[in-house]
Amino acid sequence: MKRQMKQLNPFLIALLVSVVFLACERLSPRNTPPPTTEPARIKNVIIMIGDGMGFQQLGLLVSYARYAPESVYRPRGGKAALESIMEEGTIGVACNEPANALVADSGASSTQIASGKWAGGEMIGIDKEGNAVKGILEVAEEMGKSTGLVTDTAITHATPAAFAAHQTHRSKQGEIAVDLLEANVDVMLAGGLQWWIPQEANDPDSETHKELVRRTGGTIEIRSKREDNLNLLEEARARGLALCFNRAQLQQASGNRVLGLFGRSALMAGIEQTRAGEDPDRTIPTLKELTSKALDMLSTNPNGFFLMVEAGMIDWAGHGNDTGALLHEMIKFDETIALVHEWTQGRRDTLVLVTADHETGGFGFSYSRFNLPAPRSLPGSAFQGEIFQPRKNFGDRRLLDAIYAQKLTYREIMRKFDALPESQQEPKALAEIIEANTEFPITEEEAATILREETEPTGFYSMKDDFRRNLLARVVSKRQLTVWSTGSHTNAPVPLIAYGPSHVTSHYGKMMHSTEWGGKTIEVLRHGR
Numbered sequence: 001m002k003r004q005m006k007q008l009n010p011f012l013i014a015l016l017v018s019v020v021f022l023a024c025e026r027l028s029p030r031n032t033p034p035p036t037t038e039p040a041r042i043k044n045v046i047i048m049i050g051d052g053m054g055f056q057q058l059g060l061l062v063s064y065a066r067y068a069p070e071s072v073y074r075p076r077g078g079k080a081a082l083e084s085i086m087e088e089g090t091i092g093v094a095c096n097e098p099a100n101a102l103v104a105d106s107g108a109s110s111t112q113i114a115s116g117k118w119a120g121g122e123m124i125g126i127d128k129e130g131n132a133v134k135g136i137l138e139v140a141e142e143m144g145k146s147t148g149l150v151t152d153t154a155i156t157h158a159t160p161a162a163f164a165a166h167q168t169h170r171s172k173q174g175e176i177a178v179d180l181l182e183a184n185v186d187v188m189l190a191g192g193l194q195w196w197i198p199q200e201a202n203d204p205d206s207e208t209h210k211e212l213v214r215r216t217g218g219t220i221e222i223r224s225k226r227e228d229n230l231n232l233l234e235e236a237r238a239r240g241l242a243l244c245f246n247r248a249q250l251q252q253a254s255g256n257r258v259l260g261l262f263g264r265s266a267l268m269a270g271i272e273q274t275r276a277g278e279d280p281d282r283t284i285p286t287l288k289e290l291t292s293k294a295l296d297m298l299s300t301n302p303n304g305f306f307l308m309v310e311a312g313m314i315d316w317a318g319h320g321n322d323t324g325a326l327l328h329e330m331i332k333f334d335e336t337i338a339l340v341h342e343w344t345q346g347r348r349d350t351l352v353l354v355t356a357d358h359e360t361g362g363f364g365f366s367y368s369r370f371n372l373p374a375p376r377s378l379p380g381s382a383f384q385g386e387i388f389q390p391r392k393n394f395g396d397r398r399l400l401d402a403i404y405a406q407k408l409t410y411r412e413i414m415r416k417f418d419a420l421p422e423s424q425q426e427p428k429a430l431a432e433i434i435e436a437n438t439e440f441p442i443t444e445e446e447a448a449t450i451l452r453e454e455t456e457p458t459g460f461y462s463m464k465d466d467f468r469r470n471l472l473a474r475v476v477s478k479r480q481l482t483v484w485s486t487g488s489h490t491n492a493p494v495p496l497i498a499y500g501p502s503h504v505t506s507h508y509g510k511m512m513h514s515t516e517w518g519g520k521t522i523e524v525l526r527h528g529r
């Protein structure tokens, strides 16, 4: 066949092509141009999960970026990357409840996203009947694609785990680490070293401990949470994964398979990252740096890849009802989205989905009757002889800068207080720490109410330590104009943003349950559209 073509006169070919073209044109309906190119096929799928990121959390970021007088987004026209991809992509709404219940945790919800199957609460890669389910990462592997998981929490934490592990409960992180290795994930970049090293490493005099200190460069606390003496790092190395434990090692890592664990548990919180971001001696990589490395490595596979990136501490800020921490976690997620947005420029082979597994905290700005704004006159004719004086406080935009200015998370504030000698653990000391680290000082009496409460009776606040943070949020609420309705999750529908070729993103522009859009995404990966 090829030979015959070679012998054909080029003029004849041109003639044949135009005859066929004209024939097609005659057959096509009036005014519709014939398709000139095949629609782009999807080779790569990237799912980005803001754990606990409902529309209100997204709104906090966009309000800050646009309206804060001192917004760090000023040089970029006040526009968050999240806003850019919403503008260029398709926006849908995702419901996330698990099987036979109303409210999701990350285990069930991420299992549903990964597999398209209903799951029960706190399950990891298991369906509602109790069977292991194949998820999108495993489908990608079967197709010869590379796979990656990136998070700023532990790699064994519920959200990443649900994409590659199969365990009846999210707490089985030791077993989840083994599952992740057996699943042959090519790129794992996160925290959670404590689940990968043998129990004997807890003895500081042991050879294992000393060897781990040497290998990690001394930047991570060596403490195991395993209940056995498996050294999964050795196992990972035997399976061909390069190991790295700090930023320099990450930069140097070559090849296309890597296990990078940069913290005993989680990586830097957003507030800390904002502070440390420019420090050249910083040893812990940012979520954005991890994602960049993952894209470098995964994109060497000509068959394409699947990547899940999680900003997991949005959820943690939500549990603590900590608005300042939440804003910095959203900024951390947003700069990672900016990187992915940039990476996809000019590509037609990649689908990016930005979403959440559920909402955390029941958060929002809310107007109040406190601190009413001063009356002012307006130049408009309707207000001649009248004064503009709304009867509610709808919120001064300078509040956004004050929220951004928070220096420590509420958790760190409470730790600082707990670190004081017991005799100094008085309301006055707590008020002082809060005044030094936030723009929303509280009185000694208010500090006393936070310290008086040990537990709460409703059960919406899971831990004693959390509850003090929740109470602090209630105290600053009227000055910050923020409300939090719970210390746990709500079932609020969450954003589902699809970015990529429009004939693919259009699948996502509606209200869908996580099982529905999760299943759809597996189809897109399988069929390329």
Ligand code: MG
Pocket (backbone or CB within 6 Å): 051, 106, 153, 157, 158, 159, 160, 310, 312, 315
């Ligand atoms: Mg998570």
Ligand code: ZN
Pocket (backbone or CB within 6 Å): 052, 106, 315, 316, 319, 360, 489
């Ligand atoms: Zn949570």
